[in-house]
Amino acid sequence: xxxxxxxxxxxxxxxxxxxxxxxxxxxxxxxxxxxxxxxxxxxxxxxxxxxxxxxxxxxxxxxxxxxxxxxxxxxxxxxxxxxxxxxxxxxxxxxxxxxxxxxxxxxxxxxxxxxxxxxxxxxxxxxxxxxxxxxxxxxxxxxxxxxxxxxxxxxxxxxxxxxxxxxxxxxxxxxxxxxxxxxxxxxxxxxxxxxxxxxxxxxxxxxxxxxxxxxxxxxxxxxxxxxxxxxxxxxxxxx
Numbered sequence: 001x002x003x004x005x006x007x008x009x010x011x012x013x014x015x016x017x018x019x020x021x022x023x024x025x026x027x028x029x030x031x032x033x034x035x036x037x038x039x040x041x042x043x044x045x046x047x048x049x050x051x052x053x054x055x056x057x058x059x060x061x062x063x064x065x066x067x068x069x070x071x072x073x074x075x076x077x078x079x080x081x082x083x084x085x086x087x088x089x090x091x092x093x094x095x096x097x098x099x100x101x102x103x104x105x106x107x108x109x110x111x112x113x114x115x116x117x118x119x120x121x122x123x124x125x126x127x128x129x130x131x132x133x134x135x136x137x138x139x140x141x142x143x144x145x146x147x148x149x150x151x152x153x154x155x156x157x158x159x160x161x162x163x164x165x166x167x168x169x170x171x172x173x174x175x176x177x178x179x180x181x182x183x184x185x186x187x188x189x190x191x192x193x194x195x196x197x198x199x200x201x202x203x204x205x206x207x208x209x210x211x212x213x214x215x216x217x218x219x220x221x222x223x224x225x226x227x228x229x230x231x232x233x234x235x236x237x238x239x
Contacts, residue, residue, distance in 0.1 A: 035124060
Protein backbone atom coordinates (compact mmCIF):
# COMPACT_ATOMS: atom_id res chain seq x y z
CA UNK A 1 0.00 0.00 0.00
CA UNK A 2 1.27 3.45 -0.93
CA UNK A 3 -0.41 6.79 -0.21
CA UNK A 4 0.75 9.85 -2.12
CA UNK A 5 -0.39 13.43 -1.59
CA UNK A 6 -0.18 15.97 -4.40
CA UNK A 7 -0.72 19.60 -3.38
CA UNK A 8 -1.99 21.82 -6.19
CA UNK A 9 -2.91 25.49 -5.99
CA UNK A 10 -6.63 25.55 -6.77
CA UNK A 11 -9.49 23.35 -8.09
CA UNK A 12 -9.13 24.26 -11.81
CA UNK A 13 -5.39 23.58 -11.73
CA UNK A 14 -5.96 20.40 -9.77
CA UNK A 15 -8.45 19.13 -12.34
CA UNK A 16 -6.05 20.02 -15.14
CA UNK A 17 -3.17 18.17 -13.48
CA UNK A 18 -5.29 15.09 -12.91
CA UNK A 19 -6.61 15.16 -16.48
CA UNK A 20 -3.03 15.12 -17.76
CA UNK A 21 -2.06 12.29 -15.41
CA UNK A 22 -5.19 10.37 -16.37
CA UNK A 23 -4.38 10.51 -20.07
CA UNK A 24 -0.87 9.23 -19.39
CA UNK A 25 -2.27 6.47 -17.16
CA UNK A 26 -4.68 5.29 -19.86
CA UNK A 27 -1.78 5.03 -22.32
CA UNK A 28 0.04 2.70 -19.93
CA UNK A 29 -2.87 0.28 -19.50
CA UNK A 30 -2.18 -2.93 -21.39
CA UNK A 31 -5.76 -4.16 -21.69
CA UNK A 32 -8.61 -2.94 -23.85
CA UNK A 33 -11.41 -2.83 -21.26
CA UNK A 34 -10.45 -0.23 -18.65
CA UNK A 35 -12.92 0.18 -15.78
CA UNK A 36 -13.28 3.57 -14.10
CA UNK A 37 -15.66 4.48 -11.28
CA UNK A 38 -16.58 8.18 -11.27
CA UNK A 39 -17.71 10.44 -8.46
CA UNK A 40 -19.90 13.52 -8.26
CA UNK A 41 -18.95 16.93 -6.96
CA UNK A 42 -17.66 20.30 -8.12
CA UNK A 43 -14.12 19.26 -9.05
CA UNK A 44 -15.26 16.34 -11.25
CA UNK A 45 -17.44 18.82 -13.13
CA UNK A 46 -14.32 20.78 -14.04
CA UNK A 47 -12.60 17.52 -14.96
CA UNK A 48 -15.47 16.44 -17.23
CA UNK A 49 -15.33 19.74 -19.08
CA UNK A 50 -11.58 19.33 -19.59
CA UNK A 51 -11.98 15.77 -20.84
CA UNK A 52 -14.59 16.95 -23.34
CA UNK A 53 -12.72 20.04 -24.56
CA UNK A 54 -9.02 19.20 -24.39
CA UNK A 55 -8.91 15.38 -24.36
CA UNK A 56 -11.72 14.43 -26.73
CA UNK A 57 -9.17 13.23 -29.28
CA UNK A 58 -6.20 12.68 -26.97
CA UNK A 59 -7.66 9.63 -25.20
CA UNK A 60 -9.02 6.47 -26.80
CA UNK A 61 -12.34 6.64 -24.97
CA UNK A 62 -13.57 3.41 -26.59
CA UNK A 63 -11.29 1.48 -24.22
CA UNK A 64 -12.93 2.95 -21.13
CA UNK A 65 -15.97 1.66 -19.25
CA UNK A 66 -17.45 4.15 -16.80
CA UNK A 67 -19.28 3.26 -13.59
CA UNK A 68 -20.14 5.26 -10.46
CA UNK A 69 -18.85 4.95 -6.91
CA UNK A 70 -22.22 6.22 -5.75
CA UNK A 71 -25.39 7.73 -7.14
CA UNK A 72 -28.42 9.51 -5.80
CA UNK A 73 -31.73 7.69 -6.28
CA UNK A 74 -33.13 10.24 -8.70
CA UNK A 75 -34.03 10.06 -12.42
CA UNK A 76 -31.16 10.58 -14.90
CA UNK A 77 -32.49 13.99 -15.95
CA UNK A 78 -32.59 15.25 -12.36
CA UNK A 79 -30.08 18.02 -11.63
CA UNK A 80 -28.69 15.94 -8.73
CA UNK A 81 -27.94 12.89 -10.88
CA UNK A 82 -24.19 12.23 -11.06
CA UNK A 83 -24.78 10.42 -14.34
CA UNK A 84 -26.79 13.33 -15.73
CA UNK A 85 -23.98 15.78 -14.98
CA UNK A 86 -21.37 13.54 -16.61
CA UNK A 87 -23.60 13.01 -19.65
CA UNK A 88 -24.15 16.72 -20.22
CA UNK A 89 -20.56 17.81 -19.66
CA UNK A 90 -18.62 14.85 -20.99
CA UNK A 91 -20.29 11.77 -22.46
CA UNK A 92 -22.27 13.62 -25.11
CA UNK A 93 -19.11 15.34 -26.37
CA UNK A 94 -16.63 12.49 -26.89
CA UNK A 95 -16.57 9.31 -28.95
CA UNK A 96 -17.64 6.93 -26.22
CA UNK A 97 -19.88 3.96 -27.08
CA UNK A 98 -23.18 3.96 -25.20
CA UNK A 99 -22.51 0.41 -24.02
CA UNK A 100 -19.42 1.66 -22.17
CA UNK A 101 -21.54 3.79 -19.82
CA UNK A 102 -22.84 1.79 -16.87
CA UNK A 103 -25.12 4.08 -14.92
CA UNK A 104 -27.01 3.40 -11.73
CA UNK A 105 -30.74 3.46 -12.48
CA UNK A 106 -31.58 6.00 -9.81
CA UNK A 107 -35.23 6.02 -10.81
CA UNK A 108 -35.65 2.30 -9.96
CA UNK A 109 -36.45 0.64 -6.64
CA UNK A 110 -33.19 1.07 -4.67
CA UNK A 111 -32.89 -2.50 -3.38
CA UNK A 112 -33.67 -4.01 -6.77
CA UNK A 113 -31.26 -1.63 -8.44
CA UNK A 114 -28.53 -2.48 -5.95
CA UNK A 115 -28.77 -6.12 -7.03
CA UNK A 116 -28.98 -5.27 -10.74
CA UNK A 117 -25.97 -2.97 -10.58
CA UNK A 118 -23.93 -5.60 -8.79
CA UNK A 119 -24.67 -8.00 -11.64
CA UNK A 120 -23.70 -5.42 -14.26
CA UNK A 121 -20.43 -4.70 -12.48
CA UNK A 122 -19.59 -8.40 -12.28
CA UNK A 123 -20.31 -8.81 -16.00
CA UNK A 124 -17.72 -6.17 -16.97
CA UNK A 125 -15.16 -5.77 -14.18
CA UNK A 126 -12.68 -8.55 -13.50
CA UNK A 127 -12.51 -9.91 -9.95
CA UNK A 128 -9.49 -10.33 -7.72
CA UNK A 129 -8.42 -13.54 -5.98
CA UNK A 130 -11.11 -12.96 -3.34
CA UNK A 131 -13.89 -12.62 -5.89
CA UNK A 132 -14.18 -8.86 -5.40
CA UNK A 133 -14.52 -6.70 -8.53
CA UNK A 134 -11.25 -4.88 -9.15
CA UNK A 135 -11.77 -1.52 -10.82
CA UNK A 136 -8.76 -0.16 -12.66
CA UNK A 137 -9.42 3.32 -11.29
CA UNK A 138 -11.65 4.49 -8.45
CA UNK A 139 -12.26 8.24 -8.43
CA UNK A 140 -13.41 9.54 -5.04
CA UNK A 141 -14.23 12.74 -3.24
CA UNK A 142 -14.37 13.40 0.49
CA UNK A 143 -17.00 15.36 2.39
CA UNK A 144 -16.30 17.68 5.30
CA UNK A 145 -17.68 14.91 7.54
CA UNK A 146 -15.09 12.46 6.19
CA UNK A 147 -17.53 10.47 4.04
CA UNK A 148 -16.48 9.05 0.71
CA UNK A 149 -18.70 7.62 -2.02
CA UNK A 150 -21.95 7.45 -0.02
CA UNK A 151 -20.42 5.81 3.02
CA UNK A 152 -21.20 8.22 5.84
CA UNK A 153 -19.80 8.19 9.39
CA UNK A 154 -23.02 6.78 10.87
CA UNK A 155 -23.01 3.90 8.35
CA UNK A 156 -19.39 2.81 8.67
CA UNK A 157 -20.53 -0.82 8.60
CA UNK A 158 -20.71 -0.39 4.82
CA UNK A 159 -16.92 -0.32 4.86
CA UNK A 160 -16.98 -4.05 5.67
CA UNK A 161 -20.07 -5.13 3.75
CA UNK A 162 -19.69 -8.39 1.78
CA UNK A 163 -21.88 -6.92 -0.97
CA UNK A 164 -20.65 -4.97 -3.98
CA UNK A 165 -23.27 -2.25 -3.49
CA UNK A 166 -25.40 -1.06 -0.60
CA UNK A 167 -28.31 1.31 -0.17
CA UNK A 168 -27.32 4.34 1.92
CA UNK A 169 -29.07 7.44 3.26
CA UNK A 170 -27.68 10.93 3.55
CA UNK A 171 -27.57 11.71 7.29
CA UNK A 172 -29.13 15.18 6.95
CA UNK A 173 -31.50 15.07 3.99
CA UNK A 174 -32.36 11.39 4.28
CA UNK A 175 -31.88 11.09 0.52
CA UNK A 176 -31.47 7.50 -0.63
CA UNK A 177 -28.34 6.59 -2.53
CA UNK A 178 -26.61 3.51 -3.91
CA UNK A 179 -22.91 3.18 -3.11
CA UNK A 180 -20.04 0.82 -3.68
CA UNK A 181 -18.84 -0.75 -0.45
CA UNK A 182 -15.50 -0.48 1.31
CA UNK A 183 -14.06 -3.81 0.11
CA UNK A 184 -14.83 -2.99 -3.52
CA UNK A 185 -13.34 0.50 -3.26
CA UNK A 186 -10.21 -0.85 -1.55
CA UNK A 187 -9.80 -3.60 -4.14
CA UNK A 188 -9.28 -1.05 -6.94
CA UNK A 189 -5.91 -1.07 -8.68
CA UNK A 190 -5.64 2.71 -8.33
CA UNK A 191 -7.62 5.04 -6.07
CA UNK A 192 -7.64 8.81 -6.55
CA UNK A 193 -9.18 11.31 -4.13
CA UNK A 194 -9.93 14.80 -5.43
CA UNK A 195 -10.29 17.02 -2.34
CA UNK A 196 -10.72 20.78 -2.44
CA UNK A 197 -11.85 23.55 -0.12
CA UNK A 198 -10.88 24.96 3.27
CA UNK A 199 -13.88 23.31 4.91
CA UNK A 200 -12.14 19.94 4.63
CA UNK A 201 -8.69 20.88 5.94
CA UNK A 202 -9.12 19.57 9.50
CA UNK A 203 -10.69 16.28 8.45
CA UNK A 204 -8.20 15.76 5.62
CA UNK A 205 -5.26 16.14 8.01
CA UNK A 206 -6.79 13.58 10.37
CA UNK A 207 -7.51 11.15 7.50
CA UNK A 208 -4.04 11.32 5.95
CA UNK A 209 -2.06 11.33 9.20
CA UNK A 210 -4.42 8.97 11.07
CA UNK A 211 -4.72 11.31 14.01
CA UNK A 212 -7.49 13.04 15.93
CA UNK A 213 -10.92 11.67 15.07
CA UNK A 214 -9.73 9.75 12.00
CA UNK A 215 -11.42 6.52 13.08
CA UNK A 216 -14.84 8.16 12.66
CA UNK A 217 -14.17 9.16 9.05
CA UNK A 218 -14.91 6.57 6.35
CA UNK A 219 -12.23 8.04 4.07
CA UNK A 220 -9.61 6.92 6.60
CA UNK A 221 -10.32 3.30 5.74
CA UNK A 222 -9.54 3.58 2.04
CA UNK A 223 -5.92 2.55 2.37
CA UNK A 224 -5.31 -0.45 0.12
CA UNK A 225 -3.29 -0.48 -3.08
CA UNK A 226 -2.16 2.67 -4.85
CA UNK A 227 -3.87 5.69 -3.27
CA UNK A 228 -3.26 9.27 -4.41
CA UNK A 229 -4.79 12.40 -2.87
CA UNK A 230 -4.95 15.41 -5.18
CA UNK A 231 -5.62 18.31 -2.81
CA UNK A 232 -5.76 22.06 -3.32
CA UNK A 233 -3.89 24.45 -1.05
CA UNK A 234 -7.01 25.37 0.91
CA UNK A 235 -7.72 21.74 1.83
CA UNK A 236 -4.03 21.03 2.48
CA UNK A 237 -3.49 23.85 4.98
CA UNK A 238 -3.23 21.50 8.00
CA UNK A 239 -1.12 18.80 6.35
